[in-house]
Amino acid sequence: MRSLSLGTCAAVSLITAAQAGTPDISAKAPTTPVEAVSWKEHTISPVANPFFHEDAVIRSELRPVFVYHNIDDSFLGGGNAQLYALQIRYALTDRLAIIATQDGYFDINNDAIANPEGWMDLALGLKYALIDDEAHQFILTPGFTFKVPTGDREVFQGRGGGEWDLFMAAQKGFGDFHLSGNLGLRLPNNSDENSTLVHYSLMADYYTCRWFIPFLAFNAYTVVNEGNNIALNSEGYDVINFGSSGADGVTQGTLAVGFRSRIFKNVDLGLAYEKAIIEPNGLTDDRFTLDVSIRF
Template sequence: MVENVRHVRWIFGTGRGRAGVGLALLICGLAVTSRARAQEGGPPPDGAREAQPAQQRVESTRLEYYEPGEPTYLLSKERWHNDPEILWPGFLTGMRGFEGFYEPIGSPLYFESPFINTNLRFLYLWHKFPSGSNLGGGDLSVFAAQIRLALTDRLAFIATKDGYSLLNAGILPPADGWNDLAIGLKYAFIVDKANDFVLTGGMRWELSNGSQRVLQGGAQELSPFVSFAKGFDRFHMLGNVTYRAPMDRHDAVHIISYDLHFDYEILPEHLPGFAPVLEFHGLHYLSNGDMLPLSVGGLDYTNIGSEHVAGDGVFWAGLGFRWKLSPNASFGSTFEYPLHNPDNDIMGARVTADLMFTY
């Protein structure tokens, strides 16, 4: 970090006084230049050398705010704590060394990041049903919170589904109710800090405790998943593949889903902690259920056991941002839209927003 500039007050006079001031300024300038070059490992200047190029001077000034390869934040780079060791190494603190990455936003119930940390994530999701789909239009609002607890630097407990939903579908009366609960574990098998790469696997168990008024409370579901992250300086890519297997094949259908997240920290000097986000999501229904005579599934919100969905796929994209306020807080949002005929399933449009606090 560049040292704080010392403020010096000069008294200007005339004649010799001005000459003395000019000479003093010249000496100070040479001394500062010599010290800066010495800190960079270069030789000190011999006398009055050519002035430092303007572009190099600008870059030196920017280093006061941004170091290439280091994470940036809008408000503060200081943590709320100094990573104290509690019980054993890695407990609560989890994985360190990947703070430059940005967490995914869309498809929040199944797009699990590969990082091991402790966080509390508040979620809001607004979803529009296509008017030409089997549900006859309408919308859905979900209010939820996710909890992750780092048990070691590689193992974490996750609680990724809960909350409350407000459902207003065309073929159903308006209703509200509790969502199913989903809990699980994830483990980072590969952690390569030198190459900015992480590979994590996990298992999630979804209970059937929710309210059927909001299309919850169906079959229990096991969902093994694999997630990865790869960084290229300020550009980051995250991905996930999840297999959703109902514990009763008659009440729900088998689904495979996949997600990709891309972000790029475009202006770390001027917009520290800010990154535009582009995401792609998709899923395939692998089987039929026996619950409802419909040709649409439950997407990533539910698993309604429709009778005519085997072989169908749904694809959508999200465009948004994430802004890191500090190492412990960030918020993000995406607008998501279908990449196919929306009437083929229930993906009309979606807005997802979150606020995340990380230990």
């Protein structure tokens, strides 16, 4: 009877425990680890110099771009210009992307050249992340684009048989602080109609929060082989390759400040103010760039 009583008590205890539910897991008990968020989630695409500061990070995105550009008064009397463009990038793999970096419509308000407007050339290419070191927050991405001369000659497009841009992009993270750079060679098929230039960009940004990601950027262009098309002593920065015959060795550069705001999980709004800081200023006094990076 004693053993039966003990057995009955044990059974009742087990049933009571089962009805009470599963006991709480100890704080020391092992749990399934949460997948770490990549450092690239807090990086941003460049806003200033959108045609030649190509991002090292491989992304799929649509990026409408609007630029309001003030022409320096010393350049054919000054004026302004507006550019409306759409960039497309599509990641074929986590390392390889197709990029369409230039297109759009260009409206120049300058009396000396009769206020022309027209379509920009198309620029298409590829980029590949040669090094993607997640642990050390570093990525190195070479790539190229070819500018197809499909644009209107009235806005200094559609000339020179096309232009290659061979570039190397890199980005290094230090927590939420990031440095990104791009070094490239603009190589025209016809070196009389277009100049050959080296371009280089550096941007520093800090992810304070999703709503405010400030950045500071420097963009410059050096003529290494002047063209023989127009008698100017400067070139057209990122938007125009004049083929200037008096620009050999000339460097032009801008300093930009701005921010991005992550208004949705996959949508960044960007704004930059850019000012020419190296003489001759040539085509540029200053400009505003507004874009929207829509990632998919």
